Amino acid sequence: MTVVTTQPDIPQVERPPVQPTMAKIALIGNPNSGKTSLFNQLTGLNQKVGNFPGVTVDKKTGYSQLTPKLKAQIIDLPGTYSLYPKSLDERVIIDLLYDPASKHYPDLVIVTADASNLKRNLLLFSQLADLQIPSVLALNMVDVAEQEGVKIDIPALQKELGVPVIPMNARKGLGVAALKIVMSQQLEATKATFFEVPAELRPLLQSIKSKFGLNNDYVALQYAHHYKSLKFLTEQDVAWLGTLLEEAEFHSITQQANETVARYTRINEMLLDIVRVEKADKAEKFSNRLDQVLTHKVFGYLIFFLILFLIFQAVFAWASYPMDLIDLGIANLNKLIQENFNGPLVNMLTEGVIAGLGGVLIFVPQIAVLFAFIAILEETGYMARVTFMMDKIMRKFGLNGKSVVPLISGVACAVPAVMSARTIENWKDRMITIFVTPLMSCSARIPVYTVLIALVVPEKYYFGFLNLQGLVLMALYLIGFLAAIFSALLLKTILKARERSYFIMEFPVYKMPRWKNVGLTIIEKSKAFVFEAGKVIVAVSIILWVLASYGPGNNFEEARQKALAEAQAQNLNEVQTENRIASYQLESSYAGIIGRSIEPVIRPLGYDWKIGIALLTSFAAREVFVGTMSTIYSIGEEENVSTIKNKLMTEKDANGDPFFTPARAFSLMIFYLFAMQCVSTLAIVRRETKSWQWPLAQLIYMSGLAYVMAFITYQVFS
Incomplete structure (x- = not known):
């Protein structure tokens, strides 16, 4: 049974225009909520990958033309189920959202939500709403919700949440234009509250608010939960918070569990009259x-x-x-x-x-x-x-x-x-x-x-x-x-991670x-x-070429004369002569000198200086081994494996x-x-x-x- 989802009117509110400076808009949502699809729809090819300062987590940013005169920077944050992170990737979110002084602090947050699983997705939204950051709910996958018999009264949901709710199908680009219109407006944070901080915690939170100049109880509560992970806090701040929380006997895990239960209770009550599920008569x-x-x-x-x-x-x-x-x-x-x-x-x-x-x-x-x-x-x-x-x-x-x-x-x-x-x-x-x-x-x-x-x-x-x-x-x-x-x-036993x-x-x-x-x-x-790895590879390739192509003093010329004399004595042809010169000059190059210098180290493995050069040049790429051995043993065509084989088979050690x-x-x-x-x-x-x-x-x-x-x-x- 197909149920058509009720469509809201795009809010037509008289608002002042966004300031000329480029707006910073954060995109956040649960995994599999369509966040990446929406990011690609908003930015297209106009995106790049950097990194958040001080952490090994990618920061994907892009630019979206909201109106002919207004462009916004879109920051794609790692997927997360709540503001209580379980990994380092998710922790960059709290660093970003709890520090209004940061240059990356967003002017607006777009929260993507899976319409077919709205209850779970609204947990994250409710936490963001209590941070008092201007938000928009991008209600994605409405087509999937309809197929599963889920009917959502979007105008009622929009009224309960106190923010614009835009139904969309990000994979197909449906609803993106409406979202851009809303994003171009100067929105305010919702006045709705989804979690009341327990009365017994308010004296503690008042101390934190006074210390850090905060005016939001829930932000102060997040400082209490995450103070050890917030990189913008000084060591003195962390020590002060640790002492304060110990004296107050603050138990973070217990408080998180209580908060989650309270939020889901509030969400269940809210969705009772907003979401109806009419399951289709299918066995599976x-x-x-x-x-x-x-x-x-x-x-x-x-x-x-x-x-x-x-x-x-x-x-x-x-x-x-x-x-x-x-x-x-x-x-x-x-x-x-x-x-x-x-x-x-x-x-x-x-x-x-x-x-x-x-x-x-x-x-x-x-x-x-x-x-x-x-x-x-x-x-x-x-x-x-x-x-x-x-x-x-x-x-x-x-x-x-x-x-x-x-x-x-x-x-x-x-x-x-x-x-x-x-x-x-x-x-x-x-x-x-x-x-x-x-x-x-x-x-x-x-x-x-x-x-x-x-x-x-x-x-x-x-x-x-x-x-x-x-x-x-x-x-x-x-x-x-x-x-x-x-x-x-x-490595599992050595590597430590909290x-x-x-x-x-x-x-x-x-x-x-x-x-x-x-x-x-x-x-x-x-x-x-x-563009990233390539710069290093080209630079190292140039260094290796210099080391193999030059030598100190007159070594190269002396090596050339020695090779020419041997070639004339042995009646070698032109190609054999050039190979002999290349081999002698390689031995006399800086790379050859390095090969000789490391020979004592690699001799216990059975290697000589020639193999040492091959080992060194192979650090550029392992495939270089065959080419290096070809040059060392005066072989013209490195692709001719049988020739290499025959030459290596005839190579003798010091004992013959x-x-x-x-x-x-x-x-x-x-x-x-x-x-x-x-x-x-x-x-x-x-x-x-x-x-x-x-x-x-x-x-x-x-x-x-x-x-x-x-x-x-x-x-x-x-």
Whole structure:
């Protein structure tokens, strides 16, 4: 049965115009209330991601043209169910709303509410209303409410709340124009009160109001609840509040529980005559029937792994063509420049700047494909079911149900995988996921694995179809997964956070994805990577090029003359001569000197200075290993793996024995499996955590783990 929701008139109130300064409007609401859809409708592509001062939480802001002459800044706050936060993400809300002196303090708050679950959504609204901040209720998903037989008397609701109530369907943009009209007006806070502060608390609250110059009992009560978390308070203020509350025997948890009960009592009374539910005569909702299959204890996991397989294949297969085009385009651009210009600056441009830029852009197709799938899964409502199914398993290792997607994505590339960890609300779980994700063997390690496996593992088959080399490769991936899981378990015991890891998940109804939101997600993630991580990658690429292209004094010229003399004595052709020169000059470069200097450190692993250079250059990207070995061993075409294999097989140690023994090759594979050798990953971790502490900790931990495990491997196989 379809019930038409009663529509209110848009309030036509004579109000003075908004001041010429740009209004700051905060967007807040429960998770799954359509807040992100509304933000995208209001701002479109005119949005950016920054960070709240002092915390590792994103601040998404955008600009909306309310009228031809009036523009407003929209701040998208993290989703929350109440003003009593359970995570660090939600705490930025109280920092923002309890400090009127902050430059980010909003002039207006837009509260999004799910019309099909109005009672729960009004808890947050009632708290915001008691803060006496001008508000508007964006009553979203009215179409879903109608389908479920929920009828809302919106004019009556608007009268009870004392604020404008705008019915809308944010996914389709319905009601956005009406909301903009209301947003352009200068609104006042509601005069309605939803919670009466207990009389016994008023003397305490009066002291807090006098101390901080407050004129609102409920704001003073929030200071009492959250004083330890409010970053704008001084240490002296926190100490004063702590003493005051202890003397007053103030019990925060008890007061929060009492307040919540009182608010729901008030909301129930208010909605008694405003909301009527006329349930349709159906045995079961479509979403519930679908959940019986998709969250089944057996079939649910099978379906999920099939979807993961599709995503995994798509990230490789679909992204390969545009990645090849980008790679070819960068190569052709370099070739064009080198054919028409020459000199040191040209070399720096082509081998440093443009090559570094190519290392940034080549990841964009993978990021786009991955986040397209993630956005579709989230838009349809399936992602909530996945996290629910996996949470019980992952939590044993200090992870979260939402950690599954980043870990699986890390097999393709750690960069988009780390970015996808943003879906994890809990700070501790998100940090652990970001920390361990690079241990998953990404596609950049494949060139290293394949060359070294081909060197020391015979191409044998068991049972006619099990390839020994393939089994070794699979074992490397399994070791990476186990390392990630047990590193998470270790970090779980070390990392301390006052927030407890709860998993409260509301299943949204299944719906078709909003393709505009999917597109905006792809553009936002791709742009963030190119402009944030890209700056670091290009800078490091230039530094590495300088270190490998120059040396102290006359070292380079002397190396060139020595190489030319040997080439003439051995009758080498032009290509072989150039390769010999490149190899000798690399040894004489600053990078070569550094390689020689670290040789004593890496010798216990079985490595020499040449491998040391490869290890250093691989910190730009692991794929650099093959190119570096090609240059060191005077091989012209790095793509010719068989040539590399033959050359490495003929390499001798000081005793004249084969240099690449199984012990040395396996040690090197284990080192590359564990080591954090990816500047782009470090850059994106820095961006996601808003701190250098985490990428540096990753670098130290993974490098140390790589060294120890490579040492053990070398000793075992020697």
